[in-house]
Amino acid sequence: MRIYAFFFSLLLSHAAFSADWVVIVHPNSGVEKLSKNEVVNIFMGRYRKFPSGQNAVPLDVISPPTDREQFYKFLLNKELADVDAYWARLKFSGQIAPPTPVDDTDAILDMVANHVGFIAYCDKKKVSAKVKVVLDLSR
Known part of the structure; x- marks a missing residue:
């Protein structure tokens, strides 16, 4: 019986940390939709323009760290350590900088709502009319 309780609690804890990820931009960015590939290229530094x-x-949201970890898992199917290693190599070569770290989702929503060039991710439940969803990763 204990083993069932353990697996049930494990399942619930995983569900509590999962989110429906969306990619957001400013409503006046000129972007209506982005493909997953375009988002990968922007977040991995290959494109710096819409x-x-x-x-x-x-x-990039840095708190809680599980948000960043889950987003990259959904987007790239890679562990965060792999993403960080990728950026470490690029930073060492001086080619390009990684996404700008931001404290939390509320700060990200404010920043995207107030700057046409920002692109970010958040849980679909937190989206407001101040930003535009250009990719829904929950589909």
């Missing part, structure tokens, strides 16, 4: 030509500045 298809509209507007500069794209990706933002």
